[in-house]
Amino acid sequence: MGSKARDSARVLASLDPATKNEALFAMAGELDARVEPILAANAGDMQDARDEGISGSLLDRLALSADRVGVIANGLRKVAGLPDPIGSLTGGWVLTNGIHLQRIRVPLGVVAVIYEARPNVTADAAGLCFKSGNAAILRGSSYTLRSNNAIADALRDALEALGLPADAVQLMQDTSREGATALMQAKDWIDLLVPRGGPGLIAAIEELATVPFVIDGAGNCHVYVDASADLEMAADIAFNAKTHRPGVCNAAEKLLVHGDVAAEFLPVIAERLVSFGVELRGDAETRAVLPGIALATEDDWPTEYLDLIMAIKVVPSLDAALDHIRAYSTGHTEAIVTGDLMAADRFVRETDSAVVMVNASTRFTDGEEFGFGAEIGISTQKLHVRGPMGLEALTTEKYVLHGKGQIRS
Amino acid sequence: MGSKARDSARVLASLDPATKNEALFAMAGELDARVEPILAANAGDMQDARDEGISGSLLDRLALSADRVGVIANGLRKVAGLPDPIGSLTGGWVLTNGIHLQRIRVPLGVVAVIYEARPNVTADAAGLCFKSGNAAILRGSSYTLRSNNAIADALRDALEALGLPADAVQLMQDTSREGATALMQAKDWIDLLVPRGGPGLIAAIEELATVPFVIDGAGNCHVYVDASADLEMAADIAFNAKTHRPGVCNAAEKLLVHGDVAAEFLPVIAERLVSFGVELRGDAETRAVLPGIALATEDDWPTEYLDLIMAIKVVPSLDAALDHIRAYSTGHTEAIVTGDLMAADRFVRETDSAVVMVNASTRFTDGEEFGFGAEIGISTQKLHVRGPMGLEALTTEKYVLHGKGQIRS
Numbered sequence: 134m135g136s137k138a139r140d141s142a143r144v145l146a147s148l149d150p151a152t153k154n155e156a157l158f159a160m161a162g163e164l165d166a167r168v169e170p171i172l173a174a175n176a177g178d179m180q181d182a183r184d185e186g187i188s189g190s191l192l193d194r195l196a197l198s199a200d201r202v203g204v205i206a207n208g209l210r211k212v213a214g215l216p217d218p219i220g221s222l223t224g225g226w227v228l229t230n231g232i233h234l235q236r237i238r239v240p241l242g243v244v245a246v247i248y249e250a251r252p253n254v255t256a257d258a259a260g261l262c263f264k265s266g267n268a269a270i271l272r273g274s275s276y277t278l279r280s281n282n283a284i285a286d287a288l289r290d291a292l293e294a295l296g297l298p299a300d301a302v303q304l305m306q307d308t309s310r311e312g313a314t315a316l317m318q319a320k321d322w323i324d325l326l327v328p329r330g331g332p333g334l335i336a337a338i339e340e341l342a343t344v345p346f347v348i349d350g351a352g353n354c355h356v357y358v359d360a361s362a363d364l365e366m367a368a369d370i371a372f373n374a375k376t377h378r379p380g381v382c383n384a385a386e387k388l389l390v391h392g393d394v395a396a397e398f399l400p401v402i403a404e405r406l407v408s409f410g411v412e413l414r415g416d417a418e419t420r421a422v423l424p425g426i427a428l429a430t431e432d433d434w435p436t437e438y439l440d441l442i443m444a445i446k447v448v449p450s451l452d453a454a455l456d457h458i459r460a461y462s463t464g465h466t467e468a469i470v471t472g473d474l475m476a477a478d479r480f481v482r483e484t485d486s487a488v489v490m491v492n493a494s495t496r497f498t499d500g501e502e503f504g505f506g507a508e509i510g511i512s513t514q515k516l517h518v519r520g521p522m523g524l525e526a527l528t529t530e531k532y533v534l535h536g537k538g539q540i541r542s
Numbered sequence: 543m544g545s546k547a548r549d550s551a552r553v554l555a556s557l558d559p560a561t562k563n564e565a566l567f568a569m570a571g572e573l574d575a576r577v578e579p580i581l582a583a584n585a586g587d588m589q590d591a592r593d594e595g596i597s598g599s600l601l602d603r604l605a606l607s608a609d610r611v612g613v614i615a616n617g618l619r620k621v622a623g624l625p626d627p628i629g630s631l632t633g634g635w636v637l638t639n640g641i642h643l644q645r646i647r648v649p650l651g652v653v654a655v656i657y658e659a660r661p662n663v664t665a666d667a668a669g670l671c672f673k674s675g676n677a678a679i680l681r682g683s684s685y686t687l688r689s690n691n692a693i694a695d696a697l698r699d700a701l702e703a704l705g706l707p708a709d710a711v712q713l714m715q716d717t718s719r720e721g722a723t724a725l726m727q728a729k730d731w732i733d734l735l736v737p738r739g740g741p742g743l744i745a746a747i748e749e750l751a752t753v754p755f756v757i758d759g760a761g762n763c764h765v766y767v768d769a770s771a772d773l774e775m776a777a778d779i780a781f782n783a784k785t786h787r788p789g790v791c792n793a794a795e796k797l798l799v800h801g802d803v804a805a806e807f808l809p810v811i812a813e814r815l816v817s818f819g820v821e822l823r824g825d826a827e828t829r830a831v832l833p834g835i836a837l838a839t840e841d842d843w844p845t846e847y848l849d850l851i852m853a854i855k856v857v858p859s860l861d862a863a864l865d866h867i868r869a870y871s872t873g874h875t876e877a878i879v880t881g882d883l884m885a886a887d888r889f890v891r892e893t894d895s896a897v898v899m900v901n902a903s904t905r906f907t908d909g910e911e912f913g914f915g916a917e918i919g920i921s922t923q924k925l926h927v928r929g930p931m932g933l934e935a936l937t938t939e940k941y942v943l944h945g946k947g948q949i950r951s
Binding site for chain 1: 556635639775868886896898902911913928929939946947948949950951
């Protein structure tokens with residue numbers, strides 16, 4: 134697979150944008166044309182999953198419908214409409230000796246994606262890799278192998294019909310743990326590995342991978358309500374950050390409240406959160422105001438709940454809030470609600486996270502919201518790319534120097 | 543050391559450029575003031591090295607002199623004069639909901655540097671890390687521990703005298719292999735590891751490191767002389783690329799010559815190279831023109847000699863040259879000499895290396911030549927940074943979003 138991907142990547146690297154966009158539309162058309170076989174394959178996956186006793190939200194993530202296939206196809210058309218990052222100049226100047234230097238955005242080569250459950254990732258990831266000129270090696274879960282194959286076959290056939298290499302999109306048939314490990318260690322063949330899955334997958338990659346990877350890590354996101362905050366705004370932001378979609382990485386897990394406003398603010402936000410079904414846990418000072426809630430323990434502060442749970446701490450100062458965030462943040466997103474310019478500036482400067490919000494919900498850490506048009510994940514690492522990852526995250530740069538015979542003296 | 547580095551990094555991150563530059567000048571002044579103790583420490587290192595039977599170029603790399611210390615001090619003053627990368631905006635736009643987004647360059651935090659022999663790296667690396675707002679953990683070799691300590695003490699004392707954290711520059715006293723491994727695996731404390739050393743060090747990092755690192759890898763650089771090349775220019779470039787400094791990574795190791803010009807070009811370049819003391823090895827077609835040289839074997843093509851050796855291959859076409867480079871390049875630098883625009887364009891597009899030269903010597907792949915003012919290495923990896931690494935390679939980015947209470951709906 135690696136060698137086929139490399140050969141395809143060479144072809145992809147020199148395709149012009151129009152050809153790539155035409156292919157993305159053809160892939161979308163092929164998905165639309167094959168709704169029935171795709172749904173039949175999915176029905177087989179679903180039946181097996183039920184037979185294995187899978188139910189609830191995981192089963193829901195496996196399920197496709199005609200509507201969902203239509204959304205997946207339209208996702209490819211949307212990617213076609215995004216600006217093509219390949220070939221764009223990211224810098225250029227003339228060396229003192231007259232050599233003209235250009236720095237040019239180029240594809241990485243071969244991008245591997247390991248993902249869980251959702252079959253839509255097969256098309257989403259293939260589309261983003263293709264648009265950025267990369268061959269894709271996709272490794273989904275065993276539960277969706279038939280659905281993934283039905284989707285990947287449609288994409289591959291669409292490429293082939295246009296005379297383009299079908300192996301630009303390859304789906305691994307080996308969905309074993311050993312297969313995933315082999316992919317994580319295929320150093321000669323993979324230029325970037327992108328995981329889309331839970332903490333178990335991330336931990337396995339951190340332990341086993343020898344290929345370069347980008348970590349789409351945990352979000353133990355904080356909202357800090359400063360003494361100078363507009364408390365109505367603070368309640369709206371904290372409520373939205375916690376409840377809008379509690380299962381995703383940019384949801385807030387912790388609420389820090391300045392002592393000066395705790396007595397006034399806590400009852401208001403607690404009522405809204407509890408009414409929505411959020412379980413609150415608080416430190417001693419929080420419980421002095423909200424005696425009905427459980428005591429937060431040392432286990433709470435570093436934890437990403439991904440659930441309707443929020444831990445609250447009263448802090449005596451901005452410094453104490455910053456210290457707490459430094460100690461427990463996963464470096465994803467933190468928000469301050471404040472009317473104080475100096476407090477906002479210090480929070481922005483002294484918080485070492487991918488994204489810092491001033492008077493806005495943590496939920497805005499998102500490729501679509503940032504205007505990237507599509508997102509392959511959110512990086513919590515500092516190298517290569519940090520924060521929401523769009524098409525540019527799937528590229529690297531190359532220096533091209535044009536001389537007229539210059540030699541070094 | 544990790545915890546002290548983290549604490550120092552927090553202070554460094556918010557220093558303004560003038561304060562950092564003042565500190566760099568103070569460090570330089572302290573080195574100048576301590577030439578005698580530094581040379582005394584170095585004399586001890588040199589004596590031990592001689593006692594251990596070390597001689598030749600390694601001993602030369604250990605040696606300091608009053609002049610060399612002066613050069614090291616001036617290097618710090620030069621870094622002070624470079625533009626400060628921290629705080630610069632790398633992007634900014636307004637989201638559809640009115641949130642103002644800024645992408646800002648920030649320090650990585652703690653940068654570790656593992657290096658061999660040359661004590662000047664102690665000051666060079668410390669200066670680049672400091673200027674980019676990072677705390678440095680430096681791990682030199684046992685041969686230069688006394689020299690490195692004398693230099694690091696001068697830098698630390700200069701910082702302390704200004705009320706800045708001395709632990710912004712820390713030198714590891716443990717120069718054992720186990721110490722290096724511990725540093726490579728200090729995941730909670732190190733944001734970036736930069737190796738400055740030979741293939742053994744790089745291989746150890748690729749095998750053992752769990753911290754993020756940048757590989758300053760091998761340069762098996764090619765010069766391809768196209769059928770349309772100005773042969774005088776081609777000889778100048780090939781000669782310069784091979785002989786100007788044969789022991790460095792941007793020196794050319796391989797010469798590919800188009801068959802149409804082989805008979806005319808090979809005798810000319812061979813005479814110049816052999817006169818300079820270069821050992822030539824050639825494929826069968828090269829030896830048909832240059833019968834006196836040895837036959838190149840399959841071992842030659844992937845090898846970085848770092849020596850006065852060059853292997854030559856006659857290729858029937860640009861495609862054959864590109865195929866050979868794809869098969870054996872380490873992705874550092876390749877050069878084409880040509881008068882044919884289409885050949886130049888294809889070579890640029892289809893060569894997957896950090897730097898591609900058209901009608902210029904491979905020796906120009908260099909941070910100083912590129913105008914970065916200083917270089918911490920040359921990356922042959924595709925993630926984070928590719929090619930010569932200046933101050934920006936020691937930074938990451940952070941998104942700052944300013945709202946007025948926006949929540950996600």
